[in-house]
Amino acid sequence: MSTAAIPQAGCAVIGGSGTRGCDFPVDAGTGARVLEQDLVFETPDGTSPPFILFETAAGRRCLTVRLHGWRDGVTRGEASRQVFWVLHKAGVSNIISEAGVGSLNPLLDPRDIVIPDDFVDLTTHRDPNMIAGGNLLIMRDPVCPALSRALFDAAGRHSSVGRVFGRGTCVVTEGPRFESRAEIRMMQPHGDIIGQSMCPEVWLARDIGACYAALYIVVNYAEGVVRDWSHEVLKDIFRDDAVIQARILLEAIDAVADSDSCGCGDLRKPSLLQE
Numbered sequence: 361m362s363t364a365a366i367p368q369a370g371c372a373v374i375g376g377s378g379t380r381g382c383d384f385p386v387d388a389g390t391g392a393r394v395l396e397q398d399l400v401f402e403t404p405d406g407t408s409p410p411f412i413l414f415e416t417a418a419g420r421r422c423l424t425v426r427l428h429g430w431r432d433g434v435t436r437g438e439a440s441r442q443v444f445w446v447l448h449k450a451g452v453s454n455i456i457s458e459a460g461v462g463s464l465n466p467l468l469d470p471r472d473i474v475i476p477d478d479f480v481d482l483t484t485h486r487d488p489n490m491i492a493g494g495n496l497l498i499m500r501d502p503v504c505p506a507l508s509r510a511l512f513d514a515a516g517r518h519s520s521v522g523r524v525f526g527r528g529t530c531v532v533t534e535g536p537r538f539e540s541r542a543e544i545r546m547m548q549p550h551g552d553i554i555g556q557s558m559c560p561e562v563w564l565a566r567d568i569g570a571c572y573a574a575l576y577i578v579v580n581y582a583e584g585v586v587r588d589w590s591h592e593v594l595k596d597i598f599r600d601d602a603v604i605q606a607r608i609l610l611e612a613i614d615a616v617a618d619s620d621s622c623g624c625g626d627l628r629k630p631s632l633l634q635e
């Protein structure tokens with residue numbers, strides 16, 4: 361196993377379905393430059409998915425990787441641990457994930473953007489083991505307010521997106537299937553959107569001492585909410601909005617200040633269980 365080849369980077373983008381329709385980060389047209397691609401690393405949990413190392417227009421070094429989709433023989437929990445082990449070794453301090461989500465809140469419509477500030481974890485098969493270990497992870501404010509604000513501001517500058525919401529609770533399910541009407545009725549009181557991406561990433565980020573925020577675009581109504589959703593609309597959003605999502609991510613990375621005043625670092629304490 362070799363860790364020597366893992367490059368240092370300050371930021372990371374965990375790609376989901378929101379940018380799947382474009383070649384991230386180049387297609388964003390913001391001047392981001394790919395430095396290395398097809399970077400695969402051996403980790404304690406197996407071989408990582410391929411990473412790209414790139415530099416933003418402002419000169420920030422970032423790693424990006426796709427976690428959406430499933431590789432044969434690799435569980436979602438294993439894939440998450442592989443990715444966060446690499447990000448830990450790379451010294452990443454800001455992590456943004458993106459994905460398409462369903463709406464639980466009937467006020468939301470497809471193409472609205474939600475930057476969640478909380479979550480309910482209903483995943484069932486994702487190993488909760490941590491990377492750095494020995495930490496008590498406080499989930500009082502699980503999402504970084506500074507990183508979220510940068511995403512909110514960047515999204516608000518793009519008139520082609522739907523409404524932008526700077527808070528909301530994401531109910532996280534195991535997937536990859538969608539939910540039944542009865543499941544949605546059970547989940548609806550507990551959140552605004554439903555997705556498959558925020559856990560375990562949100563607490564693995566805290567475990568490795570990184571700030572975390574998520575950019576989610578609503579791609580469908582959850583079953584039984586408002587009206588039956590359209591597969592054509594979902595495909596159109598993934599195809600047509602990917603470049604805008606990419607631009608929002610890159611603009612947010614270049615806008616966020618290098619500061620530890622956000623308070624995220626205070627929400628990771630040494631575990632009392634190991635004393």
Ligand SMILES: [Zn+2]
Pocket residue numbers: 503504505506507570571572622623624625
């Ligand atoms: Zn933070």
